[in-house]
Amino acid sequence: MEFIESRGNDGQQQKKVTFSQAILSPMCSFGGIYVPEQLPELDTDFLQKHLNSDYKTLASAILTHLDVDIADEEIQAALDLYDKFDDPKNPVPVVKVRDDLYVSELYHGPTRAFKDMALQPFGQILSSIAQNNNHNYLILAATSGDTGPAALETFKNKKNVQVACLYPDGGTSDVQRLQMVTESADNLKVIGIHGNFDDAQTALKNLLASDKFKATLKQKNIDLSAANSVNFGRIIFQILYHIHSYLELVRQGAINLGDSVYLNVPSGNFGNALGGYYAMKMGLPVEKIMISSNANNVLTELINEGRYDLSSKSVIPTASPAMDILKSSNVERILYDLLGAERTKELMTQLDTENKYQLTEQELTLLQETFVADYCSDEEGKQFIKECFEQGYLMDPHTATCLKTEATKKEKELVTIVYSTAEWTKFSPTIANALTGEIDTHDLDALKSISKTAQIKIPDMIAELFDKPITHSTIVEKEAIEEEIIRFL
Ligand SMILES: *Cc1c(COP(=O)(O)O)cnc(C)c1O
Secondary structure, three states, X not given: OOEEEOOOXXXXXXXXXXXXXXXXXXXXXXXOOEEEOOOOOOOHHHHHHOOOOOHHHHHHHHHHHHOOOOOHHHHHHHHHHHHHOOOOOOOOOEEEEEOOEEEEEOOOOOOOEOHHHHHHXXXXXXXXXXXXXXXXXEEEEEOOOXXXXXXXXXXXXOOOEEEEEEEEOOOOOHHHHHXXXXXXXXXXXXXXXXXXXXXHHHHHHHHHHOHHHHHHHHHOOOEEEEOOOOOHHHHOHHHHHHHHHHHHHHHOOOOOOOOOEEEEEEOOOOHHHHHHHHHHHOOOOEEEEEEEEOOOOHXXXXXXXXXXXXXXXXXXXXXXXXXXXXXOOOHHHHHHHHHOHHHHHHHHHHHHHHOEEEOOHHHHHHHHOOEEEEEOOHHHHHHHHHHHHHOOOOOOHHHHHHHHHHHHHOOOOOOEEEEEOEOHHHHHHHHXXXXXXXXXXXXXXXXXXXXXXXXXXXXXXXXXXXXXXXXOOOEEOHHHHHHHHHHHO
16 A cells, blocks of 8 residues: 555655655645555455454454555554453454444553554554664654553553653643653653643644754654654554444344444544545445534534634533544545545645635535534533433443434434443543532542442553552643753653
8 A cells, every 4th residue: 555645746755655654754745644545445255254353363454455564573563452452352342232323442442542542553563663764763742631641651661762742731631641640661751731732732743843853853863753643554553443343243243244334433633533434435334424523513514514614713622622623634634535636735725824615515515425423512412421321331421422413413224333432431520420410520539439320340550540659740831842852852
């Protein structure tokens, strides 16, 4: 598989790159991102053949089909990280909630959120390419809560890689903060900043673009990279679980091989949904992809009205903070796929300069052939959490947004796969509030309450966090981030 640029080629950049090139130097002409030039087909024979394959066997067969320039044993080493999940045989359980609604649980990894699905193997692959090339990398990560812990977890003690992770002090949950500031490996630096997630993200983008910063790193023989969600090294691992979840439905007798299903994805930066889209393009029988959002409903407006308009919007903090995003980066890959590079460049330039763009009627129709969308308020979300719990299933506030779209946008009597992106332990105050009405200011109180109400144990890796020593206590002003990172290096 080779990669081309979403906004076309400027005559300077290489026209096509390999997978490893796309991972290591993701910068494209005109500020675009890499997209696969072509995707292989996975026909019914392939699905039939892997009907009873375990996750890693299926994953490695799909990756072989995708034909990336990574040695088999390195892919194997990356996939072996799924052995750290709760059930190594089945890292992604698919659980029945109703006859026509199954939940694919993507949060059984070390940090209890779906970021592990991609960052675990991605970290392994990046580190092995760095070692093979004898390069050293500084990986920057800015996080609103889930990416940071997952990035630190995957890169800790990896050779040739150091990580600097920026988080907004006071802007994450207790559990998320503790997951970061208690990490103790020498190659990790966690920095809290006075500011919000946008400030952290802007600081990261400025550093990535700073020639002075890069020159300082070069003197130390270090290259700069980022673990952000547009990196195709993350996307590729997000195609796999959609195919696994479908086969799991066949195994459980919920559908017959070949039946169409709905995929319902709680979306922010659109990486998860994009993985589903690519799986569908490769041949997975999908009726529609449902895009579920919170009050930050840019994606709902785009898919229902063809308008992407940030001009009068600012981020609204919600109970599903990992989806509090206005610039949803991976949408660009869908635009490229449906409309081509020239039009994508035009639309993305408009978004940069005018803060909005509008699709034509025809373009909107094309988008709606695949996607439907709706958004869910925090109050509605809590209602869904409560109702679902009463029917025997506990879900987190991100996953709960899917139930709104399910209620309003399902046209055919087909089975839906809802993707669950976080365990209840990561957003416990909202869930405790939904279940009992209590208002907890600390995660620990909420965790204990839910544990009691739902009769479930707090997983050890979460319970232990509250007793671990704090190893990172740096909290700085935005202006001091660069200096702090250089001191660490
Ligand atoms: C990152 C994240 C999302 C959004 O996923 P995208 O791939 O960015 O759309 C949703 N829920 C949780 C819990 C997340 O951590």
